Amino acid sequence: MKSHHQVLIVGGGNAGISVAARLLRKNAKLDIAIVEPSEKHYYQPGWTLVGGGAFDVNKTVRNEADCIPPEARWIRDGAEKIEPENNLLITKSGQRITYDFMVVCCGIQLDWHLIKGLPETLGKNGVCSNYLFDIAPYTYECIRSFTSGKAVFTQPSSVIKCGAAPQKIMYLAADNFRKRGILEKSEISFYTGKPGLLRVKEINAALLKIAQRYGLNLIFQSSLIEVRGGAKEAVIEVAKGEGKEQVTVQFDMLHVAPPMSAPDFIKDSPLAVKDDPLGWVDVDGETMQHRQYKNVFSLGDVANLGDTKTGAAVRIQAPILVKNLLDAMEKKAPEEASKYNGYTACPVTTGYGKLLLAEFDHDSKLMPTLPILDPTKEHYSLWLLIRYGMPWLYWNKILKGKA
Numbered sequence: 001m002k003s004h005h006q007v008l009i010v011g012g013g014n015a016g017i018s019v020a021a022r023l024l025r026k027n028a029k030l031d032i033a034i035v036e037p038s039e040k041h042y043y044q045p046g047w048t049l050v051g052g053g054a055f056d057v058n059k060t061v062r063n064e065a066d067c068i069p070p071e072a073r074w075i076r077d078g079a080e081k082i083e084p085e086n087n088l089l090i091t092k093s094g095q096r097i098t099y100d101f102m103v104v105c106c107g108i109q110l111d112w113h114l115i116k117g118l119p120e121t122l123g124k125n126g127v128c129s130n131y132l133f134d135i136a137p138y139t140y141e142c143i144r145s146f147t148s149g150k151a152v153f154t155q156p157s158s159v160i161k162c163g164a165a166p167q168k169i170m171y172l173a174a175d176n177f178r179k180r181g182i183l184e185k186s187e188i189s190f191y192t193g194k195p196g197l198l199r200v201k202e203i204n205a206a207l208l209k210i211a212q213r214y215g216l217n218l219i220f221q222s223s224l225i226e227v228r229g230g231a232k233e234a235v236i237e238v239a240k241g242e243g244k245e246q247v248t249v250q251f252d253m254l255h256v257a258p259p260m261s262a263p264d265f266i267k268d269s270p271l272a273v274k275d276d277p278l279g280w281v282d283v284d285g286e287t288m289q290h291r292q293y294k295n296v297f298s299l300g301d302v303a304n305l306g307d308t309k310t311g312a313a314v315r316i317q318a319p320i321l322v323k324n325l326l327d328a329m330e331k332k333a334p335e336e337a338s339k340y341n342g343y344t345a346c347p348v349t350t351g352y353g354k355l356l357l358a359e360f361d362h363d364s365k366l367m368p369t370l371p372i373l374d375p376t377k378e379h380y381s382l383w384l385l386i387r388y389g390m391p392w393l394y395w396n397k398i399l400k401g402k403a
């Protein structure tokens with residue numbers, strides 16, 4: 001089997017498949033290989049609605065074989081080591097693959113192990129998370145079977161993918177309790193490592209009002225450090241004066257978003273940002289070209305592009321990266337017009353049939369695609385778009401490099 005490729009893509013998720021498809025639409029003769037260990041491809045944004053009981057989990061998964069563009073070679077293996085000075089990638093099974101150009105988009109690592117007791121109890125004892133395909137349906141189990149008591153939701157202080165996902169499921173749970181007439185008997189708390197609900201001030205103000213509508217307790221600058229599943233206790237570090245204190249919180253259901261970082265093999269590679277323990281790929285924030293290895297590009301959750309880690313950001317990054325990569329192949333410098341501005345979007349489900357769409361840039365400035373829809377207000381039409389339009393767009397257009 002051939003062991004050298006013109007373009008080697010590491011990761012066949014949202015970003016990897018979009019980039020491969022776009023490159024091949026520009027030039028069908030390109031020799032592209034995708035290193036991807038998973039037999040399954042996931043539409044992860046659907047997991048919020050799965051956890052809220054409003055979407056079928058089976059509609060969020062397809063065979064990876066059906067997503068890889070037919071003209072690309074699929075290497076069904078995980079990357080284990082990258083030696084960019086030798087243009088070499090070594091896979092878990094020991095294959096040695098060289099490349100002219102490499103695109104790194106192997107996603108984000110979920111660091112469950114950083115919270116004591118969490119891996120053992122996840123998926124039982126009322127401990128759930130929308131961050132896993134297998135566990136997201138259990139979130140709805142927890143919401144559905146909740147009758148009264150304490151529902152706790154957590155978000156780490158580190159950058160995570162879809163930074164609004166931990167609170168979206170809380171609003172859905174609150175709305176579910178309201179519809180079933182048990183909201184008054186419920187104490188819903190959000191422990192977040194962040195100083196607010198979202199870094200865009202207009203959206204933050206709107207979300208604070210929504211949280212008030214449901215009577216939610218918001219505890220900022222706090223981090224989950226331990227879960228005792230059997231005892232249904234969460235140990236949380238909360239801010240106190242200048243310092244911190246640990247509190248033990250009882251729960252009837254606990255939804256966790258774990259800390260996240262770049263996959264370990266990226267952290268350990270020369271591609272990572274030096275001295276950053278989170279280990280993101282060190283790219284130029286505008287061109288997405290590696291700062292040191294000019295034949296390496298990166299996008300999506302693994303790239304050092306700030307807290308823009310969403311599929312919506314990938315949709316904007318992919319065509320820019322493809323243009324810059326094709327230019328680099330022709331030894332041309334990236335054009336001024338082909339620069340990423342840090343756009344990202346968080347569709348915040350604030351209840352069943354209610355959605356607030358926050359679109360913004362690196363500087364937390366609002367960038368609404370549809371200015372006629374006030375981004376600080378909830379819209380039913382946007383709920384319909386996310387519930388029905390986006391999954392279709394993802395499978396049929398985004399992964400085909402057409403949107």
Ligand SMILES: Cc1cc2nc3c(=O)[nH]c(=O)nc-3n(C[C@H](O)[C@H](O)[C@H](O)COP(=O)(O)OP(=O)(O)OC[C@H]3O[C@@H](n4cnc5c(N)ncnc54)[C@H](O)[C@@H]3O)c2cc1C
Pocket residue numbers: 010011012013014015016035036037038043044045046047048077078079080105106107108130131132161162165263265299300301302309310311312313314345346347
């Ligand atoms: C609960 C939840 C809700 C979300 N909601 C939204 C939303 O509403 N809107 C939105 O825009 N985004 C949302 N997202 C975020 C979105 O799904 C991600 O930002 C997007 O998938 C990033 O694309 P990616 O290609 O970088 O990573 P991924 O799509 O995760 O793909 C990474 C790929 O790399 C592969 N890989 C891993 N390790 C290796 C290795 N060693 N070698 C080779 N390949 C490897 C993986 O198997 C995977 O296929 C949500 C995510 C979650 C979990």
